[in-house]
Amino acid sequence: MDVSPIGRAALEGREGNVLTAYKDSVGTWTIGTGITTASGLIKVVPGLKITPAQSDALFAAAVEKYAAPVRAALSRPVPQPFFDACVSLAYNIGPVGFAHSSVVRLANAGNLPAAIEAFLMWNKPAAIISRRQGERDQAALASYDGAKVYARRGDRTLVKALAGPAPVPAKQPDPLAPMTGAKPAAVTPAKPGLLTRLKDLFLGRKAA
Structure with a gap:
């Protein structure tokens, strides 16, 4: 299973897109769509700047990178929105934290309703709560058909599916x-x- 276009759009909406390195809420240098040095994709240092095309490429690689451990952790088939929400969670808390989470344990036990509510256990810092609620609401969807998806609970703007990763320029x-x-x-x-x-x-x- 791969992350759907609307799943990628929801994740990008939660992460934002900043082209100059900044410190996140816990003091980690970050750039683009929540990319840190820990991603293994780029070394983020003070003063670093990237182009929109580079940010798109980093995001596409990061989504692929975090989707793999989610696939490995989930032993039962799940609905597409639940999978997408899991990738969003793993993107935020890391693949190790996700693999050992109650979300995975409950989903693998066949208790999907409890697994959906377990998203809300990852509620620190307080600023993350609306994101976690958005992931929980996304995970609760049986499908995206006719569904309204928000990056965070309380948002007024619906998530719109991305057409796909930006093409990589031939040379620059x-x-x-x-x-x-x-x-x-x-x-x-x-x-x-x-x-x-x-x-x-x-x-x-x-x-x-």
Whole structure:
């Protein structure tokens, strides 16, 4: 199972999109759609700036990265909205925290109603509560057909499905080189994977 377009849109709505590095609510340097150094995708340092295209590529890679451990943790089939909400939760609390959560334990035991309510157990800091409520409401949907989805409970704007990851530019300057020490590398093989294309984007390499 993959994250649906509306699932990605809900996640992006919860994370926001900031192109200059900033400290989050717990003091961690963050950029783009909630991307931190812990993601393994980029080293976030003070003063770092990225382009909208780079942010889109990072987000696409991060969604793929966090969807994998959710698939591995869930042993029973679940509705698409529940899966999407789980990826949103894992994106926020990390794959290890998610794998050991009551959400997973209850879902794997076949108690989906209790698993849905277990999203609300992850309620610290207080600023996260409306997000967690939005994830819980999303997880409670049997499907997206005719459903109203909000990134956070209390939002007035409905989530609109994203058309898909932004295309990776064939070639562009590397604005991160002065900060990361990135050096040009060889041209990548044909049909590169998403993570390879993300690396190409930051190193300014031409996609095959």
